Structure formats: structure tokens, C-alpha cells
Amino acid sequence: MGTQPGRSVTSKVLALLDAFSPASPTLTLSELARRAELPLPTAHRRVAELVAWGALERGDDGRYRIGLRLWEVGSLAPRGLGLRELALPIMEDLYEVTHENVQLAVRQNFELVFIERIAGRRAVPVLTRVGGRFALHATGVGLVLLAYAPTEVQEQVLAAPLERYTALTITDPVRLRRRLAEVRRAGYAISDRQVTMDALSIAAPIRDPDGVVAAISLVVAHDRADPVALAPLVQAAGRVLSRALGAYRQPSGRVPLRSRHERQ
Amino acid sequence: MGTQPGRSVTSKVLALLDAFSPASPTLTLSELARRAELPLPTAHRRVAELVAWGALERGDDGRYRIGLRLWEVGSLAPRGLGLRELALPIMEDLYEVTHENVQLAVRQNFELVFIERIAGRRAVPVLTRVGGRFALHATGVGLVLLAYAPTEVQEQVLAAPLERYTALTITDPVRLRRRLAEVRRAGYAISDRQVTMDALSIAAPIRDPDGVVAAISLVVAHDRADPVALAPLVQAAGRVLSRALGAYRQPSGRVPLRSRHERQ
Known part of the structure; x- marks a missing residue:
């Protein structure tokens, strides 16, 4: 350990996980070895360990896929299923009152x-x-998410x-820079046919005490959308979630220097 | 590599992931080291690699949590979000027509x-x-899931x-053994106040061509439940999903020896 040249064992194990993608959810051992840039015997040994733990599963077709145990551990990510719950x-x-698409995303x-x-x-x-x-x-x-990202990310x-x-x-x-300033000023973003020519989305930030951590949106058909009517609905949903995340609460463990008022 | 005594590096990395649980979603470095049974410097090195890749994230409080990248890779598990999608x-x-709890589970x-x-x-x-x-x-x-599990699992x-x-x-x-036989005969299971005294659940199998891969259920208040009316609804949902998974299709790549009829 620490003496092998080049990549660490950890990075090799992680490279095997990186080999999977939405476009390639199942892989053969040789595809795995090639994508992770590992010799076949090394890949074979690491893959066997990952299967034993449940990070990978081998199907009846002999192909490997991401295993349920990894999904289970991944579900503990606070920015994943935690936020989702x-x-x-x-x-x-939001869906009940609009019957439109509702989305939740993080950066x-x-x-x-x-x-x-x-x-x-x-x-x-x-x-x-x-x-x-x-x-x-x-x-x-x-x-x-971009409007409220750190300056380095925006740049x-x-x-x-x-x-x-x-x-x-x-x-x-x-x-785009001008648009991001508008988003910060308005407190919500509208994307009108910027992804597909039939859709418009209205999105609002979700905050925790340290800043914007996620965004929620409605995606509607652009020709029947009324963004002015829908924006307050999305913003309200963002604020309910921000409140649940403690965004508007007194920071804990600190003595307030002055009274804090809730701000937009 | 292959020469270090005891646990492999892979198993040490996986032990760090195993340290997290729903009850302990965030951990300090020393908690991580203790739970993974690793010396602190080793834990520190491995954790740094896991953070660099995104499997772990370090919060502003200095505690570690499961990272979004691991959630993302985990979401590729066919038995996780794949089945869920x-x-x-x-x-x-099912929810629209009943307004009751709907659950999906795998073994x-x-x-x-x-x-x-x-x-x-x-x-x-x-x-x-x-x-x-x-x-x-x-x-x-x-x-x-137990009724249709392999005999070794049941035993x-x-x-x-x-x-x-x-x-x-x-x-x-x-x-329990008698009950499992009844479940296989009926094609659905009823659990009446066997988990909490206010709830009853009705569950049905979801199959792929190789057998039962998941189960779907309605969980209702036991005092207003009508299992006889709800069971066909849950079974129908299970069958729609089984059909989508190819359960009732001709196995591919095989010449049928005789015509196959769909069975319950």
C-alpha cells in the first residue's frame, strides 16, 4: 500500500464504478476492464470484491450492473434521497394544483x-x-443553480x-451573465423554449442556512404557460422547503450580533 | 497489491461506506475510522480519495456524509431507480384511485x-x-418476496x-411456512396488523422472465380496509409491471418446444 506505482487501489475501484453510465448500465468484465483501464486479472479480482459486497451484481446474462447495496448506501446522500424525502x-x-411536470435538481x-x-x-x-x-x-x-453558484463556478x-x-x-x-443577475433580482428563473421548442420552465431556489442548495421547477407547454401566474407558486414551494431546511432560522450555536429579519 | 496481510484495500474502502447508516448519516473522521476498523492515518488517506471522487462529501461542520456522485452511480442500479422509474x-x-399508501420493495x-x-x-x-x-x-x-424466494432463503x-x-x-x-404456501396459491399476500396495530397491507408479486423480482403493495387503515376488493387492484398493478419486464414474453433466443400460454 502506498508503494504501488500510479493509481491507488481506491481510484481503481472507483474507476470500475465510473465505467457505468445511463447509456451503459450493464457491462461485461472485459468492457469494465477496458473502461477502467485495468488489466483483465486486476479487474476480475476487484469486480469479485465489489460483487461480494453488493456494489455490483452479475446478471443471468453474465453482464455486471450496479448493485442494490450501492443504491442503498447512495440513498443516504443528504443531497440525494434526503432532500427528495x-x-x-x-x-x-405543486403537481396536484397544476398537473404539470415538477422537477428538483442540485448542482x-x-x-x-x-x-x-x-x-x-x-x-x-x-x-x-x-x-x-x-x-x-x-x-x-x-x-x-448557476445564478446562486460561487463566482468561480459562474466564471x-x-x-x-x-x-x-x-x-x-x-x-x-x-x-447569460445579464440573465443571471436578473434571476437573482427576481428570485426565480424562466427558461422559455431554451431546451426544447415546446416547453417553458419556471424555477425557484431552495436554501439552507449557508445558501442555495437546490432548485425546484414547473415545466409547462410554452403555448399555454402563464409564467406570471405560476412564478409565485414555484417561489412559495421553494420557500416552504427552505424553511424546512432552516434557511430562515437563527444560526445555531452563535450569539446573534443584531436581530435578523427574514429576507426574500 | 495482493501482498498486504488481512483485508484488501477494496474491502477497507467499502468498510468506510458501510460505516454510514440511516441512523448515522454523518460521521467525523475518527468515527469513520473506528467503524471501519482502520488506523486514523489510513482512514484519512482513503476518505480523502473518496471525497475527491465524490463518494463522500465534507460538510461545513467538518463531518462526512455520502456524496451526490455515489447517489448518482447508485441510481444506475436496475433494481433501484431503474425499477422505480x-x-x-x-x-x-394506484394512488389516484385509492388515495392509500403505495409501496414497492425488492429482496x-x-x-x-x-x-x-x-x-x-x-x-x-x-x-x-x-x-x-x-x-x-x-x-x-x-x-x-419470501413466498417466492429460493428455498435456501426461506429455510x-x-x-x-x-x-x-x-x-x-x-x-x-x-x-409462517403454511402462510407462504397460501400466498403462492392466492398470488397475493395480506398482512393484517402484523407490523402496526392500525395498518393492513395487500401485496402482489412483480415478475421478470426469471421469476419474482419485486413486490408492490397498498397499505391501508385496517378498520376501513376491504382486502377482497383491493387485492385484484394490487394484483393487476403487479401484472402490468411484470408485463413491462417481459415476464409473459417468449424467452428470447430459444426455440419454443410447445406453445406457451400466459399463466397467473
Whole structure:
């Protein structure tokens, strides 16, 4: 240990997990070895250990997939199912009163990850998958998460090429920077046909005592959307969740220097 | 590598993940080291690698928690979110027509793991948590999963002490064995106040071409439940999901020896 050249064993184990993706949810041993850049015997030994623990499972077809035990441990992530458990009743309420798509997302580095989604049966089709990633600059939840991200994150996103999804996607960094300022001023974001030409989303921040930790949105058909009517609904949902996360509470363990008033 | 005595590095890394539980979702470094039975410097090094990859995250309080990247990889487990994505619309339909609790579970060794849950606002309170475990012998979903489990699994569960949750929990292995035969005969399971004294659950199997892979249930207040009316509804939901999983399809790549008829 500590003496083997190059990558650590830990990183090799993690590379085996990295080999799986939504597009490749099952892999053969040789595909796993190739993707993790490991010799076949090494891959074989590590994979056997991962199977024994339950991180991977081997199907009747001989292919490997992510195992239930890893899903179970992953479900303990506070930013995953923890946030989802808290948010689901509020999301169900939003769905009940609108029958539109409701989404919940957090930022992971320079992308967003969808934590939960309620897809309206008669609502505009959405492509999101729970656990799936997306760029920050196009969707409503992405614009909220980017607007409240640390400056370094914003600068990196603005410096990189901004992918165009539709004719309306903002790909000019100057315009995007202005839009982010508007989002902070308004307290919500609207993405109008910036991902697909039939959909509009309205998103609001969810805060804990340290800042914005997630975003919630409604995705509606752009031609029947009334963003002005829907924005307060989404903002209210964001505030209920923020309150549950202690965003508006006195920070614990600190003596207040002056009285704090709740702010928007 | 392969020369270090005792546990492999892989098992040490996995032991660090095992240290987290629903009761202990955040841990300090020394708690992590103690639970994983690792010297502090070793734990420190491995934890740093896990944080760099995103399997763990370090909070502002200095405590570690399961990271979003692990949740993301875990979401690729076909028996986790994969099954859940497939089942959710059917579960929502069951909820719409009953407004009762709907649950989805799979077996992991000698326990069940809840994959999804829709909690009725006005329904009987349930204690389940997505990602949480429970014994097989008491709940409706558990009885279904146990009834269709391999014989070795059944024998091990029947040989171990059966925990009593209420006066009605079946803790006698002879009675439980008889009950499992009834479940297989009926094609559904009823657990009447065997977990809490106010609830009754009705569960049905979900199959793929190789057998029962999950169970779906309704959990209702026992005093207003009509299991005879609800059982066909739950069984129908199980069958819709089984069909989606290819349970009633011709096995692929095999020449049928005789025509196959769909069976219950």
C-alpha cells in the first residue's frame, strides 16, 4: 500500500464504478476492464470484491450492473434521497394544483443533477431522468443553480462553450451573465423554449442556512404557460422547503450580533 | 497489491461506506475510522480519495456524509431507480384511485429494501423510508418476496428468530411456512396488523422472465380496509409491471418446444 506505482487501489475501484453510465448500465468484465483501464486479472479480482459486497451484481446474462447495496448506501446522500424525502410532499402539492411536470435538481460541479421528477401524464413531455445530468445554462433549475453558484463556478461556465439546444438557448456569455443577475433580482428563473421548442420552465431556489442548495421547477407547454401566474407558486414551494431546511432560522450555536429579519 | 496481510484495500474502502447508516448519516473522521476498523492515518488517506471522487462529501461542520456522485452511480442500479422509474406511473395510478399508501420493495438477502413509496396524505401513517430495510416475515411485500424466494432463503428465515412487532405478527415458523404456501396459491399476500396495530397491507408479486423480482403493495387503515376488493387492484398493478419486464414474453433466443400460454 502506498508503494504501488500510479493509481491507488481506491481510484481503481472507483474507476470500475465510473465505467457505468445511463447509456451503459450493464457491462461485461472485459468492457469494465477496458473502461477502467485495468488489466483483465486486476479487474476480475476487484469486480469479485465489489460483487461480494453488493456494489455490483452479475446478471443471468453474465453482464455486471450496479448493485442494490450501492443504491442503498447512495440513498443516504443528504443531497440525494434526503432532500427528495423532504421535497416530495411539496412537489406532490405543486403537481396536484397544476398537473404539470415538477422537477428538483442540485448542482454537482458545473452541471445539475435531477433528484426527483413528477411527470404529468397530460403535461408536456420532458426528457429528464432521476439521477441524470444536464448543463446549467439552459433549464430553469440550471439558471437558478448557476445564478446562486460561487463566482468561480459562474466564471468557468461562462468561459466554456455554451451548448445550443434550440434557437432560443442563450449561448452568449455576456447575455447569460445579464440573465443571471436578473434571476437573482427576481428570485426565480424562466427558461422559455431554451431546451426544447415546446416547453417553458419556471424555477425557484431552495436554501439552507449557508445558501442555495437546490432548485425546484414547473415545466409547462410554452403555448399555454402563464409564467406570471405560476412564478409565485414555484417561489412559495421553494420557500416552504427552505424553511424546512432552516434557511430562515437563527444560526445555531452563535450569539446573534443584531436581530435578523427574514429576507426574500 | 495482493501482498498486504488481512483485508484488501477494496474491502477497507467499502468498510468506510458501510460505516454510514440511516441512523448515522454523518460521521467525523475518527468515527469513520473506528467503524471501519482502520488506523486514523489510513482512514484519512482513503476518505480523502473518496471525497475527491465524490463518494463522500465534507460538510461545513467538518463531518462526512455520502456524496451526490455515489447517489448518482447508485441510481444506475436496475433494481433501484431503474425499477422505480418503470413502476412510478403504475404506483401513481394506484394512488389516484385509492388515495392509500403505495409501496414497492425488492429482496436483498434476508431482508426487503423499499425502492419507492407514495404516502397518502390522509392515509394511515407508514414508517417506511426509501432505501430503508425491513424484515421479510411481517409486511405484505415481505411475505410476497419470501413466498417466492429460493428455498435456501426461506429455510434460513424460518430457522432464525422471527421478530414480533404486534400481537398478530406470525413468529411461529410452522405457521409462517403454511402462510407462504397460501400466498403462492392466492398470488397475493395480506398482512393484517402484523407490523402496526392500525395498518393492513395487500401485496402482489412483480415478475421478470426469471421469476419474482419485486413486490408492490397498498397499505391501508385496517378498520376501513376491504382486502377482497383491493387485492385484484394490487394484483393487476403487479401484472402490468411484470408485463413491462417481459415476464409473459417468449424467452428470447430459444426455440419454443410447445406453445406457451400466459399463466397467473
